[in-house]
Amino acid sequence: MSYQALYRVWRPQNFIDVVGQEHITKTLQNALLQQKISHAYLFSGPRGTGKTSAAKILAKAVNCEQAPTVEPCNECASCWGITDGSIQDVIEIDAASNNGVDEIRDIRDKVKYAPSAAKYKVYIIDEVHMLSTGAFNALLKTLEEPPKHVIFILATTEPHKIPLTIISRCQRFDFKRITSQAIVGRMELIMKESDLVHDEKALPIIARAAEGGMRDALSLLDQAVSYSEGHLTEEDALTVTGAVGQEMLNQLAEAVLEKNAASALAILEKLLMQGKDPARFAEDFVLYFRDMLLHKTAPNLEESLERVMIDEAFVTVAGKMELERLYEYIHMLNQTQQEMKFSNHARIYLEVALVKLCQPHTKPAASMPEVQQLIGRIQTLEKELQKLRSQPAQPSEQAEAQTAAKRPNRSSRGFKAPVPKIEKVLAEATKQDVQLIKSRWGEMLDFLNQRQMRSQAALLNDAEPVAASKEAFVLKFKYEIHCQMATENKQFMDSISSILQELTENLYQVVCVPEDSWLAIRQNFIKTQKTESTEQDNEQEEDPLIAEALKLVGEELLEIKD
Template identity: 85%
Template sequence: MSYQALYRVWRPQSFIDVVGQEHITKTLQNALLQQKISHAYLFSGPRGTGKTSAAKILAKAVNCEQAPTAEPCNECASCRGITDGSIQDVIEIDAASNNGVDEIRDIRDKVKYAPSAVRYKVYIIDEVHMLSTGAFNALLKTLEEPPRHVMFILATTEPHKIPLTIISRCQRFDFKRITSQSIVGRMELIMKESGLAYDEKALPIIARAAEGGMRDALSLLDQALSYSDDQLTEEDALTVTGAVGQGMLNELAEAILEKDTAAALAILEKLLMQGKDPARFAEDFVLYFRDMLLYKTAPHLEESLARVMIDEVFVSVAEKMELESIYEYIHILNETQQEMKFSNHARIYMEVALVKICQRRSSRASVDMPEVQELIGRIQALEKEIQQLRSQPIQQAEQADAQAPSRRPARSSNGFRAPAAKIEKVLSEATKQDIQLIKSRWGEMLDILGQRQMRSQAALLNDAEPVAASKEAFVLKFKYEIHCQMASENKRFIDTISSILQELAENTYQVVCVPEEAWLTIRKNFIKTQKADSNEQEAEQSEDPLIAEALKLVGEDLLEVKD
């Protein structure tokens, strides 16, 4: 075959031709000039980024007749022989097909022989991660301490599959994906050197489709040149790569901006009729909105845009699009991409995504809706009324408190009113024998409640206890106010307690419920009132002259006054 693919014809022959890997080429050039060449190198990175090409250039540079030099001269016999493969001292091995122990043992046996034509014998092992465990073990000692005239260069796309014992014996260089700008620059050089006509918009499309690989980019360029006629156009590049043109993306973005679902679906139908892949279209649309987001937030970083070119239509759409909408669109499209991976109906998912995007209401439109405006007005009116209520003086409340009777029933924060009058009546008639009788029967009463399938009601009495009792009633104190309110409002529960105590104590008791806080207050007021009444009675007795004379004769202990 007389024709060679572009990536073979334009394979780098010098370090300066290796695009996008300056951090590696500069290190190797300095090592060559300073004669600090290592015995083993590991080149790792994505496909088509220049690993094998850099290995061959390094092999030529160490064996160049002009050495030490930063670049091989490509003119001496050594450089020409390594380039055309006529020198047998530079051995390139494909580990994918020669991954056994026998092949590595053969290398180990032959490595001790000196090179025949050049200074160094160089072994380039491509896709070294494909070697078997036994092959790695056979290579291990030779790789660590090879003869002075031998160099190993290992290349791989999956360095994590290589044993750490191998990696630690090599100088590792990680090749990175090549940027679109670098790929476009290399393709422009090739097109100009080849004398081929092309459209400037075509090369960035091919560079984006290559996904950081120069070999992939040149293969796509070769394919696009074969598809085109006299000049490589943008349409040719779009057809070969399956990408969507920016014009169609701009039209689709305008339809989304206008909430025109029919127009958006019509554009999608047109693209699918042209043979576009829905998954690839979703990816292009994500990159389109990503570039729009960067343009709106950092317009001076045009070199960071991966998909679009800044034209009038794009700028117009970007100015009208809200940032919140762009975030939502990217999220919807990203979810659609994930769903497409596990479905045979990618088109349906793409159509659903466009409908969701078109029907999404922007935050600005939502605020302008009459219903929203009415709701905002009502909220503002309520806020104004609340402010007025807060600003009113509380004198009326203070006056009401001052005029209220001193002995008012205790009221809780939840509105529960403790029956102070009933409690004071029980206290005035209470006896020690009555309360002891009820407490002695209290445990039996709780057991009977459990037997009658009233466990949920009986649970209210876990923190309750009788604290005072008379012949007719007793006061039941609750620790928690909510339990007191629930028990007092349950008439069936109160009647059940009363009937059970009637059976056990042979007496009918009325149950008076009170929270602990209110009980303490009522009991304190009752004791204070009783003490005041006792003092008044003593004062009256001391004013009677007969009683006063009797007190002088016998004393208070032996005197009992009866009305």
């Protein structure tokens, strides 16, 4: 096939062409210029935001004959070979179909071989979250310490499915959804370079339907151009994306404002007959009122409008609409959207919502006689309250008040250390176990911060593991209040155990103790152990012959020589 889709033809070949990810491209360009290239990268983010494109551009930049440079030249033999796939040193792997241990072992065996035509061997593993647990484990050591001529670039849309041991070995870059303005700007460039004619309102409709993905936007643009007859119009874009035109939304809002339910239902019927999706229509109507709310409260934020273009009809409707009504409409339509998701009759919910919007429920105002009656009752209650306050207190009430004043406030109970659990850990503790936990303690704190548990992790600033067995360890806190807060947070304790299990491959139970209690418990345990040891030694050293002699003559007449 000679024809290629627009998103393939216009795939970025330089960092400057990667739209909406300046925070990532700037960092990579600085690293290239300063020759601080990492051995492993993790690109994560929604679909169609430029992860694989950025990986290929990075592969070209590190192997470019003009390196170090911020952009690949796309003219040298290395850049051309990587672009057309003729150089085998840049290997792109689809982890969705190559997710087994054998495939990763094959990579592990081949990384030691030097590149044949380029300076670096680059492995681009797409959808890396699809790898099996065994495949991740096979990749671990190679990913941490690959040969100097190898770079790994992992791309994924679901980073939460990747083990922390993999993430910690990579430089992570999070790609964000591309704004509608950036998508429109890129599509305008493509339309201009392709000599295609379009209406001004057509491209924003396609950009909104793409939901932040450039590839989705270019696929819809390709479809809309094919549907149009040489000139891409607003109606063509609406038909392809299934969105509702602003003119119809303005008419519907006018009908709702005038409480004309018949007209609103007629417009809805017309839209559904054109094949519009009810769920998509509800979303468009919510965004329409949202943009109207922004237009009324913050007119300067015109760039933040997602659904509407500021035209005369929209301004007229917005001028008649009150803010309280907009709040009510947005809330009601949002509730209708949620109900439509779990129903096979989405149209019915939408029709009911329109009728409610046209007949908003308002509470009847209280009549004047009722208001006067309420005011009279309030005045009567105030007089009775004032009368009760002016009366002297009864003797029993005075005694009760004095008793309450003398009664000391109960202080909160102090933290009670779990002595039996601590003594059990001490009885089974080894030096190797506690050293293993201490060696991984810093990594465990980093993982807690990555999991957005910084406030809880702050409790561990003055805490340290002091004893450990194979199954549990004692965590000493400098302050009793920190110890109590940590113990009462079960989720926090479980997180510590799970992270240490990943780092040490042992599942530990955490036993918390304040520093003062720990010193007393430890000293008492040592003293008890010495006493028991002495008694055991005495029992073991007692000779039966000597015991019998003591019975016969007594201790005064018996002399024992070794």
